[in-house]
Amino acid sequence: MRKMFLAVSALALLGACAPKAAETEAAAPVEAVEAATPAEIHATLMVLDSHLDTPANLSNPDFDIMADNPRKMGSVQVDVPKMTRGGLDGGFWVIFTPQGPLTDEAYEAAFKAATARQDEILKMVADHPDTFELAYSADDAERIAASGKFVVLQSMENSYPLKLDVSNLETFYDKGLRMVGLIHFRDNQFGGSATDFTSPDDKGLTDLGKDLVREANRLGLVVDGSHSSDASVRDMMEISTTPVILTHTGLKSVYDHPRNITDEFLKEIAAQGGVIQINAYSGYLEELEDSPERRAALEQLKVEFEGVNPFTADDETKARYMERMEAINAEFPAPRSTFEKFMEHMLRALELVGPDHVGMGADWDGGGGVEGMEDVSFLPKVTERLITEGYTEEDLKKIWGGNLMRVMRQAEAAKETTE
Ligand SMILES: [Zn+2]
Structure with a gap:
């Protein structure tokens, strides 16, 4: 996000052109090269x-x-x-x-x-x-x-x-x-x-x-x-x-x-x-694969909400479903x-x-x-x-x-x- 405008050649030195580093270093200020870590390059994009x-x-x-x-x-x-x-x-x-x-x-x-x-x-x-x-x-x-x-x-x-x-x-x-x-x-x-x-x-x-x-x-x-x-x-x-x-x-x-x-x-x-x-x-x-505990909890949820589409259900049902789902996710996290x-x-x-x-x-x-x-x-x-x-x-x-x-x-x- 915060643009740093580092030396544009810095990435080339890090990547495929690494063998050229020695000759480039002789011509360019060394600080510019040292500044460009991958994280810093990321910040310029x-x-x-x-x-x-x-x-x-x-x-x-x-x-x-x-x-x-x-x-x-x-x-x-x-x-x-x-x-x-x-x-x-x-x-x-x-x-x-x-x-x-x-x-x-x-x-x-x-x-x-x-x-x-x-x-x-x-x-x-x-x-x-x-x-x-x-x-x-x-x-x-x-x-x-x-x-x-x-x-x-x-x-x-x-x-x-x-x-x-x-x-x-x-x-x-x-x-x-x-x-x-x-x-x-x-x-x-x-x-x-x-x-x-x-x-x-x-x-x-x-x-x-x-x-x-x-x-x-x-x-x-x-x-x-x-x-x-x-x-x-x-x-x-x-x-x-x-x-x-x-x-x-x-x-x-x-x-x-x-x-x-x-x-x-x-x-x-x-x-x-x-x-x-x-x-x-x-x-x-x-x-x-879900753990057996998670599978059992999801099966139970299916039984509780049989015939209900949680996406299109009324607000109250949806909220109840989400609450149960969150509890299951907290106790038995999805892989x-x-x-x-x-x-x-x-x-x-x-x-x-x-x-x-x-x-x-x-x-x-x-x-x-x-x-x-x-x-x-x-x-x-x-x-x-x-x-x-x-x-x-x-x-x-x-x-x-x-x-x-x-x-x-x-x-x-x-x-x-x-x-
Ligand atoms: Zn999508």
């Missing part, structure tokens, strides 16, 4: 995450975005002190809506909930104008990061709240929405999900979903294929005039899970200029993946498609975080590891934000040609 679920915390009276909140794995991992320590400049703050029934009444409720969530993001920025600023474009984001404030871009995870009318996208766009993810855990009015086992694997976008992609292009929004079935992502790639992004996804070649993608598919996405942002959600990183496993996904993606097509979307506050990288304050470790692997400062710039800015600029340019 614009560091963005493409999927911050933090807005879900904003209405919680126990949460204060300005305070160093006690960390809760998977749900309280981002606030100003942690962002400052981790050198995180901001990113896409998510308007997430859980998938509910495809009925008029449920659509209305989802629209209201998403609007309220977006208003909470706007209020966070309005309440702390010296700390946060809304970004409406890639230029905005870069200017804000350089000014020392935190960048607040907005994205939607699950377009379910847009009802059956794609023109509703513009309502959210007008208040700053710049990226749209069409689908979540289950199929919806826009298309097939990667994790809806009640429908065929090859279910792609519906006609309405295809229209939504066209509407996103018309308005200049980036299209996000995370959570969508491969067939839906293929439809997005075919229809969208701009590259598709996967804001929080991993690789099947590291862990074969429906939320991850194959090496071949990643190459196709990259060939179109698309980007994968690597997820740090334990259940998608590797096969993990966690590790920093090394997360890096395995990231390094594999980099090896396959290179630093122009890889970034990070850890799913902070949405279930993300692993042992060794428990909240955003640990982000310099990723930079350190990438430097150890030989990635240069130019590579790091792209990985940490440059690629996101590129796809945003492509979406912005498409808007201009459509108008």
Whole structure:
């Protein structure tokens, strides 16, 4: 976050060009070289995450975005002190809506909930104008990061709240929405999900979903294929005039899970200029087994709430469910993946498609975080590891934000040609 403007050649000395150090040292002041530790290099970069679920915390009276909140794995991992320590400049703050029934009444409720969530993001920025600023474009984001404030871009995870009318996208766009993810855990009015086992694997976008992609292009929004079935992502790639992004996804070649993608598919996405942002959600990183005690507690919970969808239940039921879930998590914590496993996904993606097509979307506050990288304050470790692997400062710039800015600029340019 706090830019240090160190000697630009310093990283080269640390990384692949280390053997040249002796000859360069003779010509350059030695202090400049000594100053650049990986942590210091990290601090000079614009560091963005493409999927911050933090807005879900904003209405919680126990949460204060300005305070160093006690960390809760998977749900309280981002606030100003942690962002400052981790050198995180901001990113896409998510308007997430859980998938509910495809009925008029449920659509209305989802629209209201998403609007309220977006208003909470706007209020966070309005309440702390010296700390946060809304970004409406890639230029905005870069200017804000350089000014020392935190960048607040907005994205939607699950377009379910847009009802059956794609023109509703513009309502959210007008208040700053710049990226749209069409689908979540289950199929919806826009298309097939990667994790809806009640429908065929090859279910792609519906006609309405295809229209939504066209509407996103018309308005200049980036299209996000995370959570969508491969067939839906293929439809997005075919229809969208701009590259598709996967804001929080991993690789099947590291862990074969429906939320991850194959090496071949990643190459196709990259060939179109698309980007994968690597997820740090334990259940998608590797096969993990609950302890017998946790399994028994979860079974018991299922019996207690039989037939209830906790996401769409009434407030009182939801609160009761969350309370029970938190108690179980505290007593019998969910097994966690590790920093090394997360890096395995990231390094594999980099090896396959290179630093122009890889970034990070850890799913902070949405279930993300692993042992060794428990909240955003640990982000310099990723930079350190990438430097150890030989990635240069130019590579790091792209990985940490440059690629996101590129796809945003492509979406912005498409808007201009459509108008
Ligand atoms: Zn997600």
